[in-house]
Amino acid sequence: MTARVSKSLYIKTYGxxxxxxxxDRMAExxxxxxxxxxxxxxxxxxxxxxxxxxxxxxxxxxxxELGRLRRLRDRREAEGQSGMLLAVxxxxxxxxxxxxxxxxxxxxxxxxxxxxxRLPELLARRAREQGGQIDTDFPVESKFDELPRQVESSPxxxxxxxxEGCDKFCSFCVVPYTRGAEVSxxxxxxxxxxxxxxxxxxxxxxxxxxxxxxxxxxGPDGRTWSLGRLxxxxxxxxxxxxxxxxxxxxxxxxxxxxxxxxxxxxxxxFLHLPVQSGSDSVLEAMNRKYTAADFLRIVEKLRGQRPxxxxxxxxxxxxxxxxxxxxxxxxxxxxxxxxxLSFSFKYSPRPGTPGATMRKQVHEDTKSARLATLxxxxxxxxxxxxxxxxxxxxxxLLERAGRHAGQLVGRTPYLQGVxxxxxxxxxxxxxxxxxxxxxxxxxxxxxLEPDPGEEIAA
Ligand code: SAH
Ligand code: SF4
Ligand code: F3S
Numbered sequence: 001m002t003a004r005v006s007k008s009l010y011i012k013t014y015g016x017x018x019x020x021x022x023x024d025r026m027a028e029x030x031x032x033x034x035x036x037x038x039x040x041x042x043x044x045x046x047x048x049x050x051x052x053x054x055x056x057x058x059x060x061x062x063x064x065e066l067g068r069l070r071r072l073r074d075r076r077e078a079e080g081q082s083g084m085l086l087a088v089x090x091x092x093x094x095x096x097x098x099x100x101x102x103x104x105x106x107x108x109x110x111x112x113x114x115x116x117x118r119l120p121e122l123l124a125r126r127a128r129e130q131g132g133q134i135d136t137d138f139p140v141e142s143k144f145d146e147l148p149r150q151v152e153s154s155p156x157x158x159x160x161x162x163x164e165g166c167d168k169f170c171s172f173c174v175v176p177y178t179r180g181a182e183v184s185x186x187x188x189x190x191x192x193x194x195x196x197x198x199x200x201x202x203x204x205x206x207x208x209x210x211x212x213x214x215x216x217x218x219g220p221d222g223r224t225w226s227l228g229r230l231x232x233x234x235x236x237x238x239x240x241x242x243x244x245x246x247x248x249x250x251x252x253x254x255x256x257x258x259x260x261x262x263x264x265x266x267x268x269x270f271l272h273l274p275v276q277s278g279s280d281s282v283l284e285a286m287n288r289k290y291t292a293a294d295f296l297r298i299v300e301k302l303r304g305q306r307p308x309x310x311x312x313x314x315x316x317x318x319x320x321x322x323x324x325x326x327x328x329x330x331x332x333x334x335x336x337x338x339x340x341l342s343f344s345f346k347y348s349p350r351p352g353t354p355g356a357t358m359r360k361q362v363h364e365d366t367k368s369a370r371l372a373t374l375x376x377x378x379x380x381x382x383x384x385x386x387x388x389x390x391x392x393x394x395x396x397l398l399e400r401a402g403r404h405a406g407q408l409v410g411r412t413p414y415l416q417g418v419x420x421x422x423x424x425x426x427x428x429x430x431x432x433x434x435x436x437x438x439x440x441x442x443x444x445x446x447x448l449e450p451d452p453g454e455e456i457a458a
Contacts, residue, residue, distance in 0.1 A: 007046065010044035014049070014050065015051065015054065015058065016054075021208055025149070026089065045085065047086050049089065051093060052092065055350075057348070062088070063104065066104050085108045086108050090113060098134065108126045108132055108133065112138075117141075122135055144189065156399045157202070157399055158205050163182065165179045166182055168289075171285065171358070172319060172355040182214055184216050187225045190207075191233060194234055203428055209245075211252060214252040232260060235267070242266055244267075259305060263305075269413050270311075273295075273312075278333030279292070282322050295333070311340060312341035318366060322362055331373070339382070341385075342381075383440075392434070394418075394432070396433040397410050397411055397429075408420055408425060416443050419445070422447075434446050
């Protein structure tokens with residue numbers, strides 16, 4: 001591969017925010033080799049599918065997309081146009097490895113999440129050698145060290161991966177196998193990247209990790225820093241108005257982090273804290289290592305620090321052995337907490353995980369019925385939460401242009417999308433907005449003109 005010959009790169013990203021972040025990093029690494037990112041596969045020289053393996057449906061989508069791309073490539077070649085390299089990255093690449101090249105021999109490169117810094121080399125090898133190239137190692141060198149960041153412009157709300165991998169081995173989950181062991185980046189590297197992002201236009205940073213609150217990075221003072229400590233240091237970064245973090249595990253919700261919610265104004269009063277189930281026996285079988293009561297205690301402590309704390313969560317229904325009583329316990333927990341936003345799934349047995357071979361798998365129909373019951377309540381809670389903000393004045397960070405001329409879209413501290421008439425305001429402004437109406441997926445509001453000299457809290 002020759003640098004400076006301009007080629008086009010299309011990346012399609014599936015799965016979690018970590019994949020979104022990784023896609024940007026891959027694009028940056030390939031930019032140094034002449035690749036410009038484009039937003040369609042149609043004429044791209046290189047297409048990367050950055051994939052997700054979390055549920056069966058997510059993984060199957062990848063193979064159907066690969067089939068579509070293969071037909072596109074054949075058509076282009078038949079029409080005498082340039083060819084297309086096809087790479088698969090992410091968690092399906094890691095989980096399938098060689099099997100992917102057996103099932104889809106037309107794929108040029110298969111690269112796992114810890115080997116992205118080797119992508120240019122893999123592409124060069126593909127140009128020299130016949131057949132698909134594969135790298136699903138967990139190398140000793142960190143991809144973060146090998147992929148220096150070059151942020152020229154940042155969205156107002158940016159992602160920053162601080163921790164990767166998982167040692168928790170929940171019995172339903174593939175992540176420990178696809179992402180490897182828990183690794184935290186040094187705090188100094190995180191702070192340097194945050195400053196770069198802010199200089200490039202970010203006003204909000206969401207710290208990412210499969211277990212972000214399990215963060216334990218080397219601090220510049222020679223000590224190990226927790227996430228709470230890191231958040232406090234980030235709050236010192238000039239120009240950074242808002243800090244968020246995701247995804248947290250209830251087990252790692254320590255006192256320092258909970259206190260930070262009360263003491264660090266930049267830390268938003270919204271937390272995604274997946275509970276999965278409200279039944280202690282299911283939680284135990286899932287290897288979550290907390291009880292429903294533990295979860296409720298954490299919520300209480302968080303609300304003790306920030307009475308306006310809003311929570312979102314993930315739920316799995318139909319985990320092996322889940323009885324009607326177990327499911328009823330989940331419904332009770334939902335009623336007790338009141339969630340602002342939620343994601344709920346039918347249990348999907350994943351090859352290689354302990355759950356997949358457990359006896360007492362739950363029937364699909366039962367899973368569907370429970371999911372419908374749960375989602376009806378969760379949807380009603382989300383609606384009630386959003387409706388309760390109508391009439392309130394909330395700080396909104398304006399993030400992007402809306403669909404109509406002059407319209408801007410921003411977010412409240414509680415991650416709700418709000419449409420406003422932009423008049424005199426710009427993307428990146430933090431404004432006070434009176435919420436006027438609530439729609440199924442967003443709110444609308446009116447920007448209030450600040451009193452001269454008024455400081456707007458994040
Ligand atoms: N690290 C996070 C979750 C990452 S996966 C945590 O510990 O909570 C995101 C969500 O996908 C999980 O919270 C879970 O609800 C869901 N999920 C993971 N594996 C699944 C499976 N096998 N079947 C159904 N849902 C699953
Ligand atoms: Fe998966 Fe559990 Fe690790 Fe979350 S904590 S990534 S659910 S194994
Ligand atoms: Fe999916 Fe991998 Fe993220 S399995 S949810 S892309 S860590």
